[in-house]
Amino acid sequence: MTKISNIVQTGLLTLATAFTAQAQDKKISAKAFEGIVVAGYVDGGAYLNCTGPSVKYTEQKWNLTLGFLPALKIKKDSAPVKNSTLTPTLALGATLTLFKHFAIQIPTFYTPKTSTQNGRWTLGAGLGYKI
Numbered sequence: 001m002t003k004i005s006n007i008v009q010t011g012l013l014t015l016a017t018a019f020t021a022q023a024q025d026k027k028i029s030a031k032a033f034e035g036i037v038v039a040g041y042v043d044g045g046a047y048l049n050c051t052g053p054s055v056k057y058t059e060q061k062w063n064l065t066l067g068f069l070p071a072l073k074i075k076k077d078s079a080p081v082k083n084s085t086l087t088p089t090l091a092l093g094a095t096l097t098l099f100k101h102f103a104i105q106i107p108t109f110y111t112p113k114t115s116t117q118n119g120r121w122t123l124g125a126g127l128g129y130k131i
Contacts, residue, residue, distance in 0.1 A: 031056050034065055036095055038105045040126020045075025047124060049107070051095055065095040069107050091124070103128035 054067020
C-alpha cells in the first residue's frame with residue numbers, strides 16, 4: 001500500500017511542478033488595468049488616457065496590449081455651435097511597451113454622427129509611461 005501511495009504522491013508532485021513551470025511561461029494574459037498613462041494627438045486635438053481592460057502579449061523585452069482605452073479628448077471646436085473642450089470617451093487600440101516603462105500607442109476613437117457630419121472612426125498616436 002505504501003508503494004502505491006508513494007507512486008501517486010510522486011505523480012501528483014510531477015504534475016504540479018509541470019503546471020507551475022508552464023504558468024511561468026505564460027505569454028498571453030487578460031488584464032483589468034495595466035498602469036499606462038498616454039498623451040497623444042487625434043483628429044485636430046489631443047487626448048490623455050490610461051489602459052483599461054485588455055489582452056496582453058508578453059515577450060522578454062517588450063509587450064503588446066490590445067484593448068479599451070478610457071480617455072479624455074481635448075479639442076477646441078470652431079463651429080458656431082461649440083462642443084465642450086474636454087470630452088470623456090472610450091477608444092480601442094494597441095499599446096506597445098518597450099524598456100519596461102516607455103509606451104507607444106495607436107488608438108481609434110469614434111466620433112458620433114451629428115446633423116452636419118456622418119459618424120466616423122479616427123486614428124491617433126501617442127507616447128506614454130508605464131507606472
